Amino acid sequence: MSIDTAPRATPRNGVDIPTLFATLDAVRAAPAAAHFQFRATNQWVEGTHSRSTISDFFGVGEERAHAREFVFQADHPAVLVGHDNGPTPVEFVLHALASCLTAGIANIASARGVTLTEVRSTVTGDIDLNGILGLQDVRNGYQQVAIRFTISADAPEDVLREIVQQSRRRSAVYDVITHGVPVDIEVEVA
């Protein structure tokens, strides 16, 4: 999730640039339109297996819904005492990071008049499970995350590198997972 404010260009890369800039103009005129709330509901299935549903959100002043409801499973693999009904929760964090930076790259490239042929990435997260196992005093989460992009486009290497940097500077997920965010937990016993 990242867009840019460079000079206007014709639509490319599947990005509707006129609408992108019209959205920017609309939010500039009414900044509260940019206040969004995203949501997921989760239901435990059994063991480490649960299922989340993502359907509605709030934005541009009103309740909205995705075109359809999205449902995702999460679980642990057998080696982590689960049944592998879905990726682990920490793997979804990697998908979130790669997809956020990639969407930004496409939007920014389009705004700068660059036509992309391919954007691929591999993202890795190293984790020492002695933390969550309570066996050693190491952090519970990833110790480091690395993402490597391969990009083909009709622009010189320095232009493409700067597009990736601008995507990083405007990425919501990059911000969350590099800087952290306060999380409030409430429990209701039914």
Place this chain on the structure above:
Amino acid sequence: MSIDTAPRATPRNGVDIPTLFATLDAVRAAPAAAHFQFRATNQWVEGTHSRSTISDFFGVGEERAHAREFVFQADHPAVLVGHDNGPTPVEFVLHALASCLTAGIANIASARGVTLTEVRSTVTGDIDLNGILGLQDVRNGYQQVAIRFTISADAPEDVLREIVQQSRRRSAVYDVITHGVPVDIEVEVA
């Protein structure tokens, strides 16, 4: 992803407690077994739409694969100039958090001899898109995340609240998104 070290109990909640404790004993004897690397590969499709594949990982000293390959789309909704082929990247962060804390609750409850009837949660993330739009000096990511659990089980309220707290204390995703993690970005131009 969270387990606990309380007294052993019979299997419940779909959690294989003997295997869980055998895993703990094995890692205690050979701590390097707990070094894992998780991975996702992402391919841009068009506009803000991309697709991630999650299949292999490293752990317990060797390369491993999930029971099957998992594929996920991400996109923006129309109001954010996308085509809604999947949730936004930031919504996957909410799924990751809810599923990680829920897996921990199930493991810890099982280890403590508590049988769960239901664990549901709703997780919300508030975000001011003036950040990613570059229109105001606000952060790009969520400003706050809140998760509300509803739990039914055969234990008193204080026991259930303590199980949730222990899950929080041992959650990989909670750690990543509250404390942040370094992210290294490399770009190869093809």
